[in-house]
Amino acid sequence: MFVASRSCSHHNFACMRIGVTFDFANRPKKMHAHASGASLRSHSNSGGSCFNLRRATLALILSAFVTLLTAPSFAQTWPQRPVHFIIPLGPGSGVDITARVFADNLSAKWGQPVVVENKPGGDAFVAITAVIGAHDDHVLLFAPASTFTAHPLLHDKLPYSTDDLVPIARVTNTLIALGVPADLGVDSVKELAAKIKAAPNKLNYASVTGANDLMFAAFLKTEHLEMAKVPYKDPVSAINDLSEGRIHAFVGAYAIMRPRILANKVKAIALTNLQHAAALPDIPTGRELGYRSLEFDGLVGILGPRNMPQAARDRIAADIAAEPEVVARLSATGQVVNPGSPSEFAAALAEQRAAVAEIGKVLGIKPAQ
Numbered sequence: 001m002f003v004a005s006r007s008c009s010h011h012n013f014a015c016m017r018i019g020v021t022f023d024f025a026n027r028p029k030k031m032h033a034h035a036s037g038a039s040l041r042s043h044s045n046s047g048g049s050c051f052n053l054r055r056a057t058l059a060l061i062l063s064a065f066v067t068l069l070t071a072p073s074f075a076q077t078w079p080q081r082p083v084h085f086i087i088p089l090g091p092g093s094g095v096d097i098t099a100r101v102f103a104d105n106l107s108a109k110w111g112q113p114v115v116v117e118n119k120p121g122g123d124a125f126v127a128i129t130a131v132i133g134a135h136d137d138h139v140l141l142f143a144p145a146s147t148f149t150a151h152p153l154l155h156d157k158l159p160y161s162t163d164d165l166v167p168i169a170r171v172t173n174t175l176i177a178l179g180v181p182a183d184l185g186v187d188s189v190k191e192l193a194a195k196i197k198a199a200p201n202k203l204n205y206a207s208v209t210g211a212n213d214l215m216f217a218a219f220l221k222t223e224h225l226e227m228a229k230v231p232y233k234d235p236v237s238a239i240n241d242l243s244e245g246r247i248h249a250f251v252g253a254y255a256i257m258r259p260r261i262l263a264n265k266v267k268a269i270a271l272t273n274l275q276h277a278a279a280l281p282d283i284p285t286g287r288e289l290g291y292r293s294l295e296f297d298g299l300v301g302i303l304g305p306r307n308m309p310q311a312a313r314d315r316i317a318a319d320i321a322a323e324p325e326v327v328a329r330l331s332a333t334g335q336v337v338n339p340g341s342p343s344e345f346a347a348a349l350a351e352q353r354a355a356v357a358e359i360g361k362v363l364g365i366k367p368a369q
Helices: 037-045 047-077 094-110 122-134 189-198 210-222 235-243 254-262 310-321 324-331 342-363
Strands: 083-087 114-118 139-144 165-174 176-181 204-207 228-231 250-253 266-271 300-305 335-340
Touching: 083 094, 083 122, 094 114, 094 139, 094 165, 094 250, 094 254, 094 300, 094 310, 094 324, 094 335, 122 139, 122 165, 122 300, 139 165, 165 310, 165 342, 176 189, 176 235, 176 254, 189 266, 204 235, 204 250, 210 250, 210 342, 235 250, 235 254, 235 266, 250 254, 254 266, 300 310, 300 342, 310 335, 310 342, 324 335, 335 342
Parallel strands: 083 114, 083 139, 204 228
Antiparallel strands: 139 300, 165 300, 165 335, 176 250, 176 266
């Protein structure tokens, strides 16, 4: 019980009870006989300031109490209904595989269904605006950062602000591969470059996700190579055409190339990741081959609406990190599971945006204001 000082108890209060009692009802019935007239006047004049002090004290206590109630309890009670992972690419894409593996485990942990929804198209605008427009902390974006970090370089005006989404959890560092048809007759980046140079604009490449496409365009410009660009709505269609020889190069997640590689339909001639992949020892990185313009780390994570409570963000990130059994399943597809907190994911996004900005300088593209 919080009891106000008797010397400041000139008013009665009807206090709301919120799990704790505040008692400001104790007040003196008469002054001490030895109190002087001056002291009486002083006591009377101090009533307003004492009332303000009591009111401020009560406000602080209530604020602290509500904070203690809401922060941990929200993390414990979220989710309260089905969670939706919105994917900006189609079924079968690398991020789709990742999201579905995590959805199975998280659904059991959260006691709520985790629904994976594919919303491809519009250069990821369809998925992003669906998450923002939902105004719901149970509707989250599960996406490769490459689908949106290049937006300022690709579009003069964006239908959203980067502040509309907040980082929740880093999930994986996707292995990004440069793939070619197995029957193209090239086994290395050097041989591909020679083939392109021998027939300018006769070969083409698939364009699907913004940042990966810009990186490959910067590689072509740096090496003075000319290829035709063919836009695709989703990477699965691009992989299908690559394996049939209708497309001659594609930069995308190794995870979706893997089945075609195992079927001897596609060759991965380089990885764009900065570090050599221990799981793929036979595939060199662009840096190892001397092509610094073929450097770009894959990054997949979860983002939510701007009003997403920090407690819920921390809960999701912690639960993502606590799924070691998922590692084996995703590693087999060529992905590096690398869970991270909201702040770690935010730092990784800032790093990728900086890398994209450097690519823009190579291509002479100024970001949208």
